[in-house]
Amino acid sequence: MSKKWKEEKARRKAAVMRTVSDEWLRQHDEQVAKAAIERYKTEMNKSIEEEWNRRAAEYVSSDMEDNFRNALAYMFAIPVRVLIEAFGWKPPSVSRTTKTERFCEAIVEEFIRITEDEKTDVKSYAKETFDMYGIKFVNDFVYGGKE
Numbered sequence: 001m002s003k004k005w006k007e008e009k010a011r012r013k014a015a016v017m018r019t020v021s022d023e024w025l026r027q028h029d030e031q032v033a034k035a036a037i038e039r040y041k042t043e044m045n046k047s048i049e050e051e052w053n054r055r056a057a058e059y060v061s062s063d064m065e066d067n068f069r070n071a072l073a074y075m076f077a078i079p080v081r082v083l084i085e086a087f088g089w090k091p092p093s094v095s096r097t098t099k100t101e102r103f104c105e106a107i108v109e110e111f112i113r114i115t116e117d118e119k120t121d122v123k124s125y126a127k128e129t130f131d132m133y134g135i136k137f138v139n140d141f142v143y144g145g146k147e
Helices: 003-014 022-059 064-075 077-087 099-116 122-131
Strands: none
Touching: 064 077, 064 099, 077 099
């Protein structure tokens, strides 16, 4: 045996052998997984907040009346879609006026009438509609017929 080999053997004997237990490995894996989850949560929260801020800037202005008008304008799509998809109304066409187009025009006219009349407020308009036609929607979006 060479001298170098003997020295290497002696050095290896003198070196402290470290062993890793299954418990230590399990704890290490848990720590790594928790750290990855936390990074993911942080990234997701940041992404959600950025998207929220982008949408808020797009849809919300400092003028409350403008916000109200925007919200209602976006919500007009709901009854139009329901009338077309659930009740078979025809989508608007270039060649002729459909019930859907007449409905949209009537909605816009009524919306303008309500918002331009300072004496009319939405609550009293909804109560008046219920009194006249027996239809109302409550804040948990459940249809309410005659009481």
